[in-house]
Amino acid sequence: MLNPLLVPELRDYLRTNDVEGIREFCRFCHQASIAEFISPLSPEEIWKILSLADQEIRPEIFVHLDPEVQMVVTAVIPRQELASLITDLPPDDRVDLIKRMPEDRREMLMRLLAQAEREDIRRLSSYQEGTAGAVMTSDYAALPPDLTVAEAIQKLRLEAPDKETIYYAYVVDANRRLLGFVSLKDLILALSHETVSDVMHRDAIYCRVNDDQEDAARIIQKYDLLALPVVNEQGQLVGIITHDDAMDIITQEQTEDIEKLMAIGGAHLAGAYLRTSVWSHFKNRAVWIVGLAALGLVSGIIIHQYEATLTQMLILALYMPMVADTGGNTGSQSATVVVRALALREVNLRDTLRVLWKEFRIAILLALVLGVLSWAKVMFLSQGAEIPGDHSLEGIAVCIAIALSLQVVSSALVGTGLPLLATLFKLDPAVVASPVLTTVVDITGLLIYFNTANWVLGL
Amino acid sequence: MLNPLLVPELRDYLRTNDVEGIREFCRFCHQASIAEFISPLSPEEIWKILSLADQEIRPEIFVHLDPEVQMVVTAVIPRQELASLITDLPPDDRVDLIKRMPEDRREMLMRLLAQAEREDIRRLSSYQEGTAGAVMTSDYAALPPDLTVAEAIQKLRLEAPDKETIYYAYVVDANRRLLGFVSLKDLILALSHETVSDVMHRDAIYCRVNDDQEDAARIIQKYDLLALPVVNEQGQLVGIITHDDAMDIITQEQTEDIEKLMAIGGAHLAGAYLRTSVWSHFKNRAVWIVGLAALGLVSGIIIHQYEATLTQMLILALYMPMVADTGGNTGSQSATVVVRALALREVNLRDTLRVLWKEFRIAILLALVLGVLSWAKVMFLSQGAEIPGDHSLEGIAVCIAIALSLQVVSSALVGTGLPLLATLFKLDPAVVASPVLTTVVDITGLLIYFNTANWVLGL
Numbered sequence: 001m002l003n004p005l006l007v008p009e010l011r012d013y014l015r016t017n018d019v020e021g022i023r024e025f026c027r028f029c030h031q032a033s034i035a036e037f038i039s040p041l042s043p044e045e046i047w048k049i050l051s052l053a054d055q056e057i058r059p060e061i062f063v064h065l066d067p068e069v070q071m072v073v074t075a076v077i078p079r080q081e082l083a084s085l086i087t088d089l090p091p092d093d094r095v096d097l098i099k100r101m102p103e104d105r106r107e108m109l110m111r112l113l114a115q116a117e118r119e120d121i122r123r124l125s126s127y128q129e130g131t132a133g134a135v136m137t138s139d140y141a142a143l144p145p146d147l148t149v150a151e152a153i154q155k156l157r158l159e160a161p162d163k164e165t166i167y168y169a170y171v172v173d174a175n176r177r178l179l180g181f182v183s184l185k186d187l188i189l190a191l192s193h194e195t196v197s198d199v200m201h202r203d204a205i206y207c208r209v210n211d212d213q214e215d216a217a218r219i220i221q222k223y224d225l226l227a228l229p230v231v232n233e234q235g236q237l238v239g240i241i242t243h244d245d246a247m248d249i250i251t252q253e254q255t256e257d258i259e260k261l262m263a264i265g266g267a268h269l270a271g272a273y274l275r276t277s278v279w280s281h282f283k284n285r286a287v288w289i290v291g292l293a294a295l296g297l298v299s300g301i302i303i304h305q306y307e308a309t310l311t312q313m314l315i316l317a318l319y320m321p322m323v324a325d326t327g328g329n330t331g332s333q334s335a336t337v338v339v340r341a342l343a344l345r346e347v348n349l350r351d352t353l354r355v356l357w358k359e360f361r362i363a364i365l366l367a368l369v370l371g372v373l374s375w376a377k378v379m380f381l382s383q384g385a386e387i388p389g390d391h392s393l394e395g396i397a398v399c400i401a402i403a404l405s406l407q408v409v410s411s412a413l414v415g416t417g418l419p420l421l422a423t424l425f426k427l428d429p430a431v432v433a434s435p436v437l438t439t440v441v442d443i444t445g446l447l448i449y450f451n452t453a454n455w456v457l458g459l
Numbered sequence: 460m461l462n463p464l465l466v467p468e469l470r471d472y473l474r475t476n477d478v479e480g481i482r483e484f485c486r487f488c489h490q491a492s493i494a495e496f497i498s499p500l501s502p503e504e505i506w507k508i509l510s511l512a513d514q515e516i517r518p519e520i521f522v523h524l525d526p527e528v529q530m531v532v533t534a535v536i537p538r539q540e541l542a543s544l545i546t547d548l549p550p551d552d553r554v555d556l557i558k559r560m561p562e563d564r565r566e567m568l569m570r571l572l573a574q575a576e577r578e579d580i581r582r583l584s585s586y587q588e589g590t591a592g593a594v595m596t597s598d599y600a601a602l603p604p605d606l607t608v609a610e611a612i613q614k615l616r617l618e619a620p621d622k623e624t625i626y627y628a629y630v631v632d633a634n635r636r637l638l639g640f641v642s643l644k645d646l647i648l649a650l651s652h653e654t655v656s657d658v659m660h661r662d663a664i665y666c667r668v669n670d671d672q673e674d675a676a677r678i679i680q681k682y683d684l685l686a687l688p689v690v691n692e693q694g695q696l697v698g699i700i701t702h703d704d705a706m707d708i709i710t711q712e713q714t715e716d717i718e719k720l721m722a723i724g725g726a727h728l729a730g731a732y733l734r735t736s737v738w739s740h741f742k743n744r745a746v747w748i749v750g751l752a753a754l755g756l757v758s759g760i761i762i763h764q765y766e767a768t769l770t771q772m773l774i775l776a777l778y779m780p781m782v783a784d785t786g787g788n789t790g791s792q793s794a795t796v797v798v799r800a801l802a803l804r805e806v807n808l809r810d811t812l813r814v815l816w817k818e819f820r821i822a823i824l825l826a827l828v829l830g831v832l833s834w835a836k837v838m839f840l841s842q843g844a845e846i847p848g849d850h851s852l853e854g855i856a857v858c859i860a861i862a863l864s865l866q867v868v869s870s871a872l873v874g875t876g877l878p879l880l881a882t883l884f885k886l887d888p889a890v891v892a893s894p895v896l897t898t899v900v901d902i903t904g905l906l907i908y909f910n911t912a913n914w915v916l917g918l
Binding site for chain 1: 487488489491612615616619625626643644647648662664679680681682683685702703705706707709710713714716717718732733737738740741744745748749751752755756758759760762763766769770773776777778779780781783784785787788789791792795796799800803805806810813814817820821824825828829832833836840841844894897898901
């Protein structure tokens with residue numbers, strides 16, 4: 001479906017300055033494909049192609065470019081033409097672009113825009129990042145309730161070119177309070193003399209401007225919506241979130257969750273693995289890795305406290321890594337399952353006790369299996385080991401197995417509890433999973449290990 | 460927006476057998492909400508409510524129930540009514556339900572269905588799980604190219620109740636080969652005497668029946684589509700995948716990726732954390748955890764091989780966990796980033812060398828920082844330690860720092876290489892990340908550690 005042969009062709013058009021060829025190319029390909037093809041070109045070449053594309057598709061191509069490419073391209077576009085391109089962008093993409101610009105360039109641009117666009121940008125950029133208000137668009141179709149179906153279709157027809165979608169139209173009163181919605185399908189199926197209020201759905205599903213963007217996206221997913229209306233504190237319609245933006249929000253939040261699970265910080269630029277510099281990849285990871293190394297100092301101190309015990313019984317030192325690893329693995333599993341269940345809204349804080357009880361029972365089963373396995377492992381690997389004093393290999397194997405089983409259960413509870421605790425303190429549960437958790441249960445695991453040895457072997 | 464007060468009200472209606480109340484409830488709420496409210500009820504109660512709901516919304520409520528709930532409810536529905544419910548279901552949901560039924564129940568049901576539905580089910584169920592064919596629906600709107608715009612709108616109007624969407628209609632020739640598509644918006648904006656072929660888009664984006672379902676979903680996401688047409692080997696249109704199904708595919712694939720990253724096997728039932736039994740949670744995790752414990756045997760054997768070295772110099776045993784953990788953390792980060800970049804189609808196998816080179820450079824930076832930190836840590840923690848023979852603490856600290864730095868670089872390369880290797884062998888890259896990777900780099904880490912000690916300290 002995508003023809004890779006078109007890219008060299010495009011370069012040819014540029015070299016020979018074939019204006020008609022470029023125009024034809026822009027008409028023939030999907031805007032998302034054009035954006036993909038032209039991304040590797042220089043900013044000047046990208047602008048040349050954009051300026052030759054038909055006026056209606058120019059903003060469509062532009063919004064499909066990656067944010068960083070958008071920024072470098074805007075730097076080479078002449079002022080007046082940039083102002084006109086920005087006026088034509090969908091309001092949500094426009095405000096995202098303007099927010100990323102340096103202060104002076106933003107001020108300069110704002111002066112070139114018309115009053116209406118300026119106010120729209122100010123309003124949309126006033127919502128906090130991560131809320132429904134910050135991702136909504138103001139280009140929705142609205143209808144008064146007393147229009148006839150025929151008039152409503154005619155109104156949507158006239159407005160269609162400027163709206164993100166005309167498949168859902170929102171019915172509002174004189175104060176722009178949301179009364180309901182009609183789909184274009186409803187209108188097409190209705191009799192032309194019926195009124196909008198006769199055919200509209202009064203139970204419109206909506207969200208509020210300050211709701212979390214992921215909650216809004218999950219509502220769109222749950223109810224299979226094409227768009228979700230967003231209302232302010234007064235119940236007035238202020239924007240909509242469309243299904244394609246919801247899909248992007250879900251993908252973005254999932255990438256963030258996975259990266260947090262693996263302790264990778266920083267903002268992830270969409271589609272940018274290879275284009276992100278080594279240095280910024282490094283910075284995103286180093287913060288966490290260095291933090292974990294610092295936390296690892298605690299494990300180091302604990303190990304040193306028991307240096308005498310280890311000197312006396314080297315066999316205990318040999319199985320330290322096994323206990324730490326097993327705890328890390330089972331704890332990470334619990335944390336992952338809980339983080340995911342929280343993200344998909346399968347469980348919430350009120351389920352804390354039920355989740356802990358369930359993970360506790362799963363951990364008991366895992367602890368039994370792993371306890372027996374670790375006992376067998378010690379008996380097999382250390383069969384010829386020197387055992388000091390009046391201890392026996394069997395006794396030491398039992399001690400290690402008990403410590404490992406306790407570690408499995410405690411890691412599972414820590415792995416379950418930390419994400420829930422993070423949620424309670426309004427933090428993202430994903431940040432306390434995996435590497436962070438592994439480092440935490442290393443500490444608890446060593447304490448369990450040495451105390452069990454003290455207790456069982458009387459060291 | 461969702462009124463939790465409705466649930467007790469609904470139980471009241473059921474107890475007092477208030478048929479009108481239940482009908483009103485089903486008309487008032489969104490089908491997804493009704494499904495959520497009635498899920499905790501008994502199968503008989505669920506069927507009672509379904510049977511009272513209006514005929515058009517009954518299948519809509521049913522498809523929003525979780526798959527397991529669907530199965531237990533179908534068991535209590537009388538045969539003829541079950542056949543009629545199944546006939547009314549959207550084709551993709553219908554085939555999913557029938558595929559999950561036990562053989563005898565499936566056979567019985569198939570006999571009760573009309574010829575057309577039987578053939579549709581046979582056709583849809585013939586595609587392999589995970590392909591576009593297995594998730595598409597056959598309820599799409601198709602138009603011949605020679606219809607006028609007015610005729611086309613009239614046709615869509617008549618067919619609207621039976622189609623998943625009428626916002627996109629696909630233009631096919633007499634052999635059902637895909638010629639292009641028109642949106643309802645295009646038709647509404649066109650002049651009524653123009654023909655469909657005048658206004659249609661000829662460059663329809665499509666996928667093939669055997670394409671991966673995630674690839675299909677990513678195309679819908681990339682091009683902001685409402686639906687993606689699916690064609691067979693002959694270029695004939697056989698179905699469409701809608702935007703809401705694409706969103707569910709993406710969420711499902713993400714959950715699978717995250718669970719594989721954390722070594723959790725088995726099929727994840729959507730929305731089912733609390734309802735999944737302890738035993739099946741245990742089974743999903745135990746396979747991996749036991750496998751990892753078995754793989755851990757290799758680390759155990761290596762440690763035992765160097766028992767004499769460790770007896771001679773206990774300080775090396777004390778820092779084994781640090782080297783293993785650090786390798787696990789940095790390796791997991793690389794693997795996560797690569798798995799995610801592969802899933803989002805940011806990189807593919809052809810980029811292998813570029814990805815390895817990038818991760819190598821990031822790892823060098825991390826190795827430098829962590830090497831210095833681990834040197835300082837050994838100098839600080841072991842300041843009073845007994846050092847045997849003619850060795851110095853400085854020398855041992857340098858040795859540990861070198862081993863840790865080498866471990867960081869090798870773990871990053873293993874973490875990058877394993878997912879790419881898995882992709883080469885058509886395996887899911889996510890299965891070789893995190894706990895699996897941690898266990899693998901434990902082994903390489905111990906080998907690096909003891910060999911470095913041999914080489915630097917001459918043990």
